[in-house]
């Protein structure tokens with residue numbers, strides 16, 4: 236008999252699938268509630284330790300991937316990947332992708348009139364260390380317009396993708412910057428209720444900032460942890 | 473003396489504040505993930521093709537992602553699994569990304585948290601794959617027919633593949649499973665048993681010719697795919 240220790244479900248900060256202000260959710264959000272089933276080995280396992288074999292070597296410096304230096308404000312983005320008990324999640328892959336300093340993606344479907352930067356792709360990937368730490372060097376992405384409604388602009392953001400220890404801990408999210416007034420009027424960020432939306436906002440940090448070189452931002456990422464045992468849940472005092 | 477070098481602005485409340493600390497909320501993958509996530513070969517868990525990538529969506533000089541290189545031939549029956557991703561009106565979703573996670577042919581996960589020593593790891597099979605859908609909204613993986621994995625208590629699960637759906641308009645990952653029509657154990661699978669009988673068919677791939685299993689993922693609307701609460 237196999238004992239598995241399940242992972243926690245969504246907490247109060249989780250956004251709904253349907254958020255009509257974000258128009259694309261209307262035809263894509265499931266109408267039926269998700270079905271609850273027991274977690275099994277399938278949900279409590281993941282491909283940890285195989286990142287390099289799957290995805291190739293780390294790409295931690297997005298400013299040195301081409302022959303020249305990208306335009307824009309150079310930044311360091313760093314932090315820790317933790318579980319809900321505050322324990323580090325070591326050896327897990329963090330993938331990022333973003334627009335350039337002008338807010339333009341290298342993607343062919345991004346057709347707005349801001350310049351491409353031949354020296355910037357905007358894709359990176361690192362694996363956390365034993366303390367769950369990760370660190371990227373990049374440029375601060377620009378805000379960009381999108382078609383959700385008239386005069387809609389996405390706040391500057393970096394897309395992040397984490398697998399964590401298990402299928403159950405998979406997370407794709409976005410990092411925002413603390414000085415950006417667009418966050419509070421952005422439908423995608425607003426799908427997350429306050430105060431939990433603040434969990435998506437990075438912190439300017441003087442200790443991460445590098446003299447004469449780059450501003451530093453801290454962003455800790457918290458993945459689902461192992462659920463409490465029924466005994467702990469039933470314990471009242 | 474004030475240490476000018478370590479002065480810093482008072483932070484806004486964020487996830488480093490103990491009062492707010494908790495799960496980082498999910499956000500959509502958006503429409504522009506193709507140069508950042510689906511590496512070449514990410515959808516081929518068996519061979520060395522470039523399945524899963526979309527080199528048509530950005531310039532060649534921005535290919536930074538790996539070509540994954542399996543180390544040898546995995547044990548088991550090679551299959552393809554494929555299907556359309558459809559919205560509430562039945563229209564194809566052309567900017568979705570699918571991930572799979574599955575056991576090897578012997579029913580063992582290539583994972584630290586599967587510590588059974590009576591079932592062998594296959595050194596040539598990891599069991600994780602990622603694919604961008606194509607221009608028609610079709611996902612496609614080449615993989616191995618998974619073996620059976622234990623479920624709760626003394627139960628045994630039917631062969632299945634765990635599936636994650638991401639895309640523009642999906643604020644959260646949608647988690648589902650793919651089973652195989654006619655496979656041993658479908659009638660007693662402990663997870664399928666949690667699904668209302670009339671909806672189980674949305675999880676069961678149908679054979680379509682040699683080695684191909686087809687399962688459409690209907691995000692909403694008629695015959696909406698069952699998604700699980702994780």
Ligand SMILES: [Fe+3]
Nearest residue numbers: 389392394502
């Ligand atoms: Fe974006």
